[in-house]
Amino acid sequence: MNIDQFLELTKKRRSIRRFKPDPIPDEYIEKILEAARWAMSGANGQPWEFIVVKDEETKAKIAAARNEAQRLTIAMEASRMPEMRQPRYREMEHTIPKSILGDAPVIIVICGDPRTAQASVLSRLNDRRWVVDENIANTTQIIHLAAAACGLGSQWVTIDQLSETLIKPILGVPPILRLFSMAPIGYPAYEPKSPYRRELKEIVHYKKYDMTRYRSHEAVQDFIRDLREESKRAYPLKQG
Numbered sequence: 001m002n003i004d005q006f007l008e009l010t011k012k013r014r015s016i017r018r019f020k021p022d023p024i025p026d027e028y029i030e031k032i033l034e035a036a037r038w039a040m041s042g043a044n045g046q047p048w049e050f051i052v053v054k055d056e057e058t059k060a061k062i063a064a065a066r067n068e069a070q071r072l073t074i075a076m077e078a079s080r081m082p083e084m085r086q087p088r089y090r091e092m093e094h095t096i097p098k099s100i101l102g103d104a105p106v107i108i109v110i111c112g113d114p115r116t117a118q119a120s121v122l123s124r125l126n127d128r129r130w131v132v133d134e135n136i137a138n139t140t141q142i143i144h145l146a147a148a149a150c151g152l153g154s155q156w157v158t159i160d161q162l163s164e165t166l167i168k169p170i171l172g173v174p175p176i177l178r179l180f181s182m183a184p185i186g187y188p189a190y191e192p193k194s195p196y197r198r199e200l201k202e203i204v205h206y207k208k209y210d211m212t213r214y215r216s217h218e219a220v221q222d223f224i225r226d227l228r229e230e231s232k233r234a235y236p237l238k239q240g
Contacts, residue, residue, distance in 0.1 A: 016153025019186030039139035042120035065166035105183030
């Protein structure tokens with residue numbers, strides 16, 4: 001693979017929120033996880049472990065647990081200005097959005113072992129939870145790129161603390177391990193549009209920070225408002 005092919009892959013990756021029911025070949029899942037285990041980690045600590053969930057009953061339980069946790073998220077989003085809310089919460093005060101987890105043929109749950117932080121000197125300088133999260137983010141990104149390489153869609157679903165508490169018993173995860181994120185994977189049920197990205201000239205500096213590109217607080221707020229409008233089209237949660 002050359003750099004142009006890699007760029008094409010990164011642009012091909014999409015966050016997919018509706019999936020076809022078509023099963024995914026086991027070979028694809030194995031290759032995705034094989035790629036994931038080669039992710040970089042501090043001092044090669046390799047904190048990651050993966051739980052592959054295909055069982056419909058288990059997926060339904062995970063979706064229900066996450067929906068329960070999202071009640072708090074809805075309350076938090078409702079406290080923000082409407083134009084600053086995530087699109088799926090824009091006009092929802094007490095309604096839980098439809099979960100994407102049950103639609104996906106496969107969910108990969110990414111776990112992390114905080115004890116592996118001892119491998120890195122960073123554990124002495126930073127919070128060990130942060131060190132492990134940083135490492136697991138690397139393998140999670142590779143999972144999504146590998147899924148795209150297989151012609152599949154995926155979605156990065158963060159597991160917050162409450163969701164973690166509810167989901168751990170469902171999957172029998174030992175207390176010492178952390179649940180970092182979930183990756184529902186499947187064939188997209190719709191054609192995703194190209195996402196918005198800031199131009200290179202806006203984010204790259206040479207030699208030192210170019211203060212002419214510094215964004216004021218107001219500029220960042222305007223950016224987020226515009227981003228929310230732009231991202232509306234990426235949330236086709238309803239069928240049809």
